[in-house]
Amino acid sequence: MPMLTEPSAVYEIPECEAGETCILLTDIVLRSSDGVRFGAHSKNLAWYSDGFPETDSVQLTKEDVELSEDSEVVMLLLKFMHRQPQPDLSLLSSSLLMRFANAAEKYALYSATGVCKLMVELSVDIHPLEAFLYAHKHGYPSLMDKAGKLAITREPAKFFVCAHNIGDTARRDLAEMETHSLSSKKVWDAFIEFSNWPPIFGAWWRKRAACREAICKVLRSPPPVLHKGGQRHCDGWHPFYENVLINMESAIPSETAFFRVIEDATPLLEGCTHCSIVVKHMKSAILQALAHIHSTPLTSFLV
Structure with a gap:
């Protein structure tokens, strides 16, 4: 007030x-x-x-x-309280538009709320996260849905945190799926803007740790495939395996990162078809293990 x-x-x-x-x-x-x-x-x-x-x-x-x-917002509010042509909101910066749109709703300035909503809808591609929060706060479900879908793909960490902060667990869990390929720091930086971040970030961290352990478990026990002469591995396997272990130690524990590390190290196998079978089995095992973890609700990792 x-x-x-x-x-x-x-x-x-x-x-x-x-x-x-x-x-x-x-x-x-x-x-x-x-x-x-x-x-x-x-x-x-x-x-x-x-x-x-x-x-x-x-x-x-x-x-x-x-x-x-x-002062920019107050001036716009007052301009809309006069019998005169309304300001052209298409000339406003995206930041000023969002500030004014929220103020128009706050003060029930009905001469401005409708056109503000229209302008936010037209510019949702520019600031989907802000548009989502605006739509949630003021009760515009269709805009909220459209902006939410864009925000999940463009700013998954921030959207994950915002959805959690407003109690939207369904969208929060959808966004959490998109954070698997992000660094822990990026997710951390998004969380610390809000006061209620520690429990849910702890759950996110434990879920990520479970993904890393699942990958390590598969890497620790690659399935043996006998080569010609009864050998378990060819000469190229050991440098390949060492390369994968070293790079996965610092990589994000995700399918995307694992497949990239495997692809980068594959030339070390020098075209060995037997080792390629081992790699195929490892990929399949990791996909299955991570799919199980990803499908587990985030709340299951709360302590």
């Missing part, structure tokens, strides 16, 4: 800057979060918006109404 500042000895109310040809007297002051004072009209606030406090008490005590929005 807007806050009131302490009254001063000489209380000055700035003239209206929002109306291009406005001749109405200003009788109330709105102060933005960056300290800019705007002269406004109490009747316009009451007529165009349902979100501002009753202005009678403010006028009597002559106190600024402090808003949490910055």
